[in-house]
Amino acid sequence: MGRIHVLSEAVANKIAAGEVVERPASVVKELLENALDAGSTRIKIQVEAGGKKLILITDNGCGMVRDDALLAFERHATSKIKNAEDLLSVSTLGFRGEALPSIASVSRLRLETRTPEETSGTVVDINGGKMIRVEEAGLPAGTSIAVRDLFFNIPARKKFLKSESTELSHIASLVTHYALAHPDKHFELHSATNAMLIAAPVAGHGERVYQVFGKDTLDQMLPVAAVLPLERIGLPQPPPWRREELDEQEGSRDPGELHVHGFASKPEIQKLNRNSMFVFVNGRLIRDRLIQHALIEAYRYILPPTVFPVVLLFMEMPAAEVDVNVHPSKTEVRFRQQTVIHDFVRDSVRATLMKARPVPQFTAEINARPSATPGLSPGAVLETAQANTAWRALYEPGGFSLTAPVAPPLSQRFQFEGGIAVDANAAVSLARAPASVVPDTGCATPLPDLDEEVSLGSLSTLKALGQIRNSFILAVNEDGLWIVDQHVAHERVLFERVLRQRSAQRVESQRLLMPLLIELTPAQQAVFAEISNELQLNGFEAEPFGTRTIAVKVSPAGLDASQIEHMLQELLDQFSREEQKLNIDTVRARIAASIACHAAIKVNMPLEQNKMEWLLSELAKTECPMTCPHGRPVVLRYSMKDIQRAFKRI
Ligand SMILES: Nc1ncnc2c1ncn2[C@@H]1O[C@H](COP(=O)(O)OP(=O)(O)OP(=O)(O)O)[C@@H](O)[C@H]1O
Ligand SMILES: [Mg+2]
Numbered sequence: 335m336g337r338i339h340v341l342s343e344a345v346a347n348k349i350a351a352g353e354v355v356e357r358p359a360s361v362v363k364e365l366l367e368n369a370l371d372a373g374s375t376r377i378k379i380q381v382e383a384g385g386k387k388l389i390l391i392t393d394n395g396c397g398m399v400r401d402d403a404l405l406a407f408e409r410h411a412t413s414k415i416k417n418a419e420d421l422l423s424v425s426t427l428g429f430r431g432e433a434l435p436s437i438a439s440v441s442r443l444r445l446e447t448r449t450p451e452e453t454s455g456t457v458v459d460i461n462g463g464k465m466i467r468v469e470e471a472g473l474p475a476g477t478s479i480a481v482r483d484l485f486f487n488i489p490a491r492k493k494f495l496k497s498e499s500t501e502l503s504h505i506a507s508l509v510t511h512y513a514l515a516h517p518d519k520h521f522e523l524h525s526a527t528n529a530m531l532i533a534a535p536v537a538g539h540g541e542r543v544y545q546v547f548g549k550d551t552l553d554q555m556l557p558v559a560a561v562l563p564l565e566r567i568g569l570p571q572p573p574p575w576r577r578e579e580l581d582e583q584e585g586s587r588d589p590g591e592l593h594v595h596g597f598a599s600k601p602e603i604q605k606l607n608r609n610s611m612f613v614f615v616n617g618r619l620i621r622d623r624l625i626q627h628a629l630i631e632a633y634r635y636i637l638p639p640t641v642f643p644v645v646l647l648f649m650e651m652p653a654a655e656v657d658v659n660v661h662p663s664k665t666e667v668r669f670r671q672q673t674v675i676h677d678f679v680r681d682s683v684r685a686t687l688m689k690a691r692p693v694p695q696f697t698a699e700i701n702a703r704p705s706a707t708p709g710l711s712p713g714a715v716l717e718t719a720q721a722n723t724a725w726r727a728l729y730e731p732g733g734f735s736l737t738a739p740v741a742p743p744l745s746q747r748f749q750f751e752g753g754i755a756v757d758a759n760a761a762v763s764l765a766r767a768p769a770s771v772v773p774d775t776g777c778a779t780p781l782p783d784l785d786e787e788v789s790l791g792s793l794s795t796l797k798a799l800g801q802i803r804n805s806f807i808l809a810v811n812e813d814g815l816w817i818v819d820q821h822v823a824h825e826r827v828l829f830e831r832v833l834r835q836r837s838a839q840r841v842e843s844q845r846l847l848m849p850l851l852i853e854l855t856p857a858q859q860a861v862f863a864e865i866s867n868e869l870q871l872n873g874f875e876a877e878p879f880g881t882r883t884i885a886v887k888v889s890p891a892g893l894d895a896s897q898i899e900h901m902l903q904e905l906l907d908q909f910s911r912e913e914q915k916l917n918i919d920t921v922r923a924r925i926a927a928s929i930a931c932h933a934a935i936k937v938n939m940p941l942e943q944n945k946m947e948w949l950l951s952e953l954a955k956t957e958c959p960m961t962c963p964h965g966r967p968v969v970l971r972y973s974m975k976d977i978q979r980a981f982k983r984i
Contacts, residue, residue: 344439344463347409348488351436353662357495358385359504360663361437361481363619366512367427368434369393370519370617371414372477375535378522379509384501386484386492394476397449400456404468406445407460409435423653427618427664439463440491441484447477462487506530508619510546514646515614517542539648543597555597556690558647560682564589568655568670590652592675594682597646598632601687601961604641611645615656621665625649628676632683635829635923636958638965647679688957793954793969798946805937807946815972820949821937822962827952828892828930829963836872836922842891843873849885852876852899858906865909865921872925876902892933901932927963 341349355361362379369377372395382388398406405411412431415421421429437443438460448455455473459466485492495501502525513521513533523531536542544552567589599610613625625647633643655675657668669675796809796816807818835841854862862869862876862884869876873890889898905928909916935941935949953959953968962968978984 343409347435347439347463350409350432350662351440352491354433354436355440355484356663357504358389358484358501359508361385361389361441361484362391362505363508363663364428364433364437365389365391365479365481366509367618369395369477370512370516371426371428372396374476374519376520378524379505380524381502381505382526384495384498384525385505386495386498386501387482389481389484389505390478392476392478394474397452397455397475397477398447399449399452400468400470403445403447403456403458404465406434407438407458407465411435421659422657424658425616425653429658430662430664432662435463437481440488441486442482444480444482445477446471446473446479448473448475450475511612511614511619511646513546514539514542514612515617515619515648539596539646543646552597554603555599555644555646556686557595558598558683558686559595560593560678560685562592562594562674562678564592564652564655564671564674566671567652568674590655592655592678593650594647594679596648597644598629598683598686599644600690601633601636601643601965603644604637605644606641608642610642612647613645614648615667616650616653618658618664618667620667622667624669624672624676625679628679629683631680632687635927635963636687636961636965641965645683647683649675649679651675793950793959796950796954798943798950801941801946803938804940807941807950809946809950812974813971814974814977817970817972818950818953819937819962819966819968820935820939820941820946822934822966822968823949823953823959824934825927825930825962826956826959826968827949828933829926830956830958832872832890832926832929833923836926839871841871841873843875843888844891845888846886846895846898849879849887850889850895850898851879851883851885852902853883854906857910858903861906861909864916865925868918868921868925872922872929874902890929890933893929894933897932901928904928923963930963 354364358381362381362385366377366379369391372393374393374395376394378392380388380390402413408431410431412429414426414429414431415424439462442462443460445458445460446455454470455475457467457469457471457473459468485495506523506525509521509523509531513519513531517536517539520535521531521533522529531546533542533545536545540552540557543555608626608630611626611629613620613622615622629643629645629647637643655670657670658664660666660668792811792813793816795811797811799808799810801807801820802817805820807820807823809816809818832841859882866876873888874886875888876884876886879885886898886902889895893901905925908924908928909921941949959968975984
């Protein structure tokens with residue numbers, strides 16, 4: 335007799351639940367998405383015990399007639415797609431027909447629903463996947479689903495749930511971010527007797543950020559907005575015999591547009607992990623490596639390599655451009671034109687950062703450090719809603735890490751996690767980054783000016799006064815007192831120049847009087863072989879000299895012979911420690927950064943007046959004068975307001 339049998343529906347549902355329902359927040363996500371798909375404009379969520387005891391979600395959407403209310407709990411029952419072709423252009427958040435049966439198989443669930451056209455509605459009770467009651471009842475239009483005792487019948491899963499406050503924080507973060515993605519809808523989240531979020535409909539995403547997090551948070555973010563007309567439709571290639579026919583159809587079809595908008599944090603905001611980058615594609619919250627990579631690229635050489643920005647990015651594109659059917663919990667997608675999308679996101683965010691060139695502020699909070707806590711702090715709404723301390727931001731690797739922020743004490747102003755606040759009259763600025771992030775802790779990390787926005791364009795009006803300890807240039811203009819780190823300022827100037835010359839293939843170089851012999855370790859030799867071509871394009875001429883030695887004959891202009899060996903050794907070591915395969919852009923930028931760093935004016939070096947002025951004017955011309963290629967700040971400003979405040983004039 336054969337050994338294979340088909341599993342029962344009940345077992346199949348539990349297996350699906352294993353993929354779809356990981357924790358209370360995943361139940362909230364599925365129910366929230368169903369409510370949005372049902373066209374609701376008001377969604378209210380109530381939870382008890384971090385969602386472990388109860389999740390109740392009520393919407394004013396289209397509701398279900400009795401037959402649909404029963405069918406909804408069958409596996410693969412959905413109203414959202416009909417055939418396989420529909421999968422190529424899913425415009426709803428759900429489409430698998432799995433969420434409700436999965437959730438119902440691992441909880442005690444009650445559904446109450448009525449369509450606006452009917453006079454009475456339907457109540458359905460299901461316990462651990464078993465339907466125990468179906469009744470007609472007088473109900474408001476819309477749908478309400480109560481999920482109690484999650485995993486009551488799977489103790490092993492229940493054991494894996496975290497504390498109530500952790501689970502609640504995941505739910506809070508999830509609801510907050512969905513509220514951010516849908517500013518035109520009313521969202522409420524209540525836990526026990528606390529209102530954690532109440533967000534009435536507003537006109538746009540900016541207003542929603544303001545409504546949920548407060549003004550200061552909005553001030554820390556730069557708005558991103560860009561549109562790309564797509565050149566072609568990214569659907570998979572049809573079989574050869576259908577191409578001609580489809581080409582004709584496609585010729586008449588508009589490939590549509592890619593819209594990218596949202597908010598990207600100013601460079602002062604630094605997070606220790608990637609969990610504060612939230613990306614929505616057609617209203618769906620996703621975790622996507624491609625987009626994360628594009629965002630990190632956008633901040634390259636603006637943020638230090640080990641810290642990350644806060645980003646809230648909404649992408650809208652024709653449904654045919656994105657395959658949503660690649661992950662059971664629908665948190666991953668596959669773009670059909672990956673490179674186009676990656677590059678456009680990178681360039682749009684980068685352009686925003688370049689355009690804003692926000693000025694670092696001199697005054698600082700003493701304990702400011704890059705923070706590991708993801709997300710943004712909720713502000714106004716929480717305050718008015720008397721949120722309790724259950725909001726705890728937590729990062730859990732592997733989880734659906736949509737974690738929630740900490741509620742500030744009522745008296746405290748709104749701020750990002752990690753604390754960005756201005757201490758009114760303190761002219762102190764301490765390194766925000768730990769030593770491992772910014773190796774040279776003599777360099778201060780700035781804080782943003784919360785009072786006045788000053789563009790680094792005003793650098794060009796600076797008048798140099800002198801140096802502090804032959805290392806920092808003091809300068810003034812109408813906007814206040816400025817301190818410029820002479821080494822990193824020159825490094826930024828040279829870095830951009832090397833990159834520019836390299837791309838124009840016009841690198842200035844110098845012939846050494848005597849070839850410089852450098853001995854390499856085997857690891858360095860391997861890297862040298864790999865990057866020697868790029869080194870040559872950057873002005874080096876070096877060739878093997880015996881088995882373990884290279885002879886450098888020509889080097890980039892500005893590098894002293896004494897620095898060349900150190901620079902090359904350091905560069906080769908850096909690359910040899912790299913685990914990933916090197917891409918050409920990284921190699922190019924690292925070489926440029928290394929040349930710039932070694933050729934730049936050092937600290938402890940006296941500068942003549944005209945040299946200081948030259949440096950300030952060159953810095954003003956750079957694309958990104960706010961940070962050095964390693965992400966450290968170049969200038970700090972002590973604003974007029976701070977000066978007046980410190981002298982108690984205001
Ligand atoms: N809040 C709601 N209001 C109206 N109809 C709903 C609601 N929730 C679920 N439904 C109906 O029940 C069906 C099944 O829901 P379910 O979440 O299981 O599947 P789905 O949303 O179609 O796909 P997925 O499994 O990807 O979420 C939906 O297709 C929808 O027609
Ligand atoms: Mg669904």
